[in-house]
Amino acid sequence: MSRQKNLIHILPDIRWGGVARYALDICRHYRDEGWNVTAFTRDAKAVDSLFEKEGIDRLHAPFGGMFDLGSARVIAGFIKHLPVGSVVIHAHGFRNAFTALLARRLAGRKDARVVMTRHKVKKGIDSWLFRRIYRNLDAMIFVSRLARDRFLSTWHGRQLPFPEDRVHVLHNSIYIKNMAQSDGATKRPVTAMFHGPLVPGKGIDTLIDALSMLKGSRMRIRIVGNGTPDYVDKLRRRALTRGVMDMIDWRKHSDNPMPIIAECDFGVLPSTAEEAFGLSNIEYMAAGKPIICTANGAQPEYITDGREGFLVPTSNPGAVADAMRKLASDPDLRKRMGDRAIETFNTVLSWPNFIKKLDVFYQLH
Secondary structure, three states: OOOOOEEEEEEOOOOOOHHHHHHHHHHHHHHHOOOEEEEEEOOOHHHHHHHHHOOOEEEEOOOOOOOOHHHHHHHHHHHOOOOOOOEEEEEEOHHHHHHHHHHHHHHOOOOOEEEEEEOOOOOOOOOHHHHHHHHHOOEEEEOOHHHHHHHHHHHOOOOOOOOHHHEEEOOOOOOOOOOOOOOOOOOOOOEEEEEOOOOOOOOHHHHHHHHOOOOOOOOEEEEEOOOOHHHHHHHHHHHHHHOOHHHEEEEOOOOOOHHHHHOOOEEEEOOOOOOOOOHHHHHHHHOOOOEEEEOOOOHHHOOOEOOOEEEEOOOOHHHHHHHHHHHHHOHHHHHHHHHHHHHHHHHHHOHHHHHHHHHHHHOOO
16 A cells, blocks of 8 residues: 655745645645645635635644744644655745744654745845755755746855755646636627736736727726725726726636636736746636736746747836737737647646656655
8 A cells, every 4th residue: 555645835825826826736736646735824714715615624823934933833743743754845935944844853854855936036045044944955946947047146156055956947837627718709809818916016007008009999908806905996097097997897806717818818917027937927828828928037938929929028018009909900810829828838838747847856756
């Protein structure tokens, strides 16, 4: 009889976002593979409710900061009596990885593997404590070459204070069942779509300004997501001032955006913040939709300008409007780019490819 494998994800986020989606997808996969899967969360309804909906076991810890000994003790108590050689702890970010490493030490479980994914573009911290964290992790996963290279730039021209073979790049993927498909035959205005958190840095203000250059067209755009009331009101006032409110269909956040994506013609995600990856982009690609996005982060690692969509300069409403106009006016172009987008997703970014590499980092065979 094979040994039961145990996966623990440490997820202290209080809001639903790309990191929580990434963790939930991984948890669902390994649960379906027969692993015992547990997510340690901060008792946040926005996160817990979706893990509960998927049948993922949840336990709570306070996650009060990097030196929160209480959270490490809670996790240590959970893993202490699990079978030897059967435990993987997956953290997100180095501070959470420190909690995982401390839990492993408190539990006396040197056999437990601690894996960390970094979802940010930041330089490494060259301090005594962080060097110890880097050295003790079994695998450091970066979601893009950009994220990895920025981290390693701290030691440019110097020897790394940790084993280089523990540093890996693994582009994100998404775990999709029963992909919603559109036959493209519906008679309606051409519809673009933005989805994600309605927060500064996502380029929604740039998108609204771009729409003001497309007034008079039959194009519409769906803006799908949640934000603070003050910021959402600011965006709505901007749309009213630009005279484009009637072109926008505002929708609340959806736990599963894929059915809504299937109803649109292309995605527009003109982020102004540097993206470590850009998970929302590949949701359009997986649905066979072209994408317009900025090239201010890792997007060029998996999107080629003019192939799967258009890469545009940051904070440039004119460039966004031009790209939207091209896609809106040419259904054949949308079809070609959409076909290339799903081809790239299936050959480079597919879930089977992603999980095959993650299995190696987990190394419980």
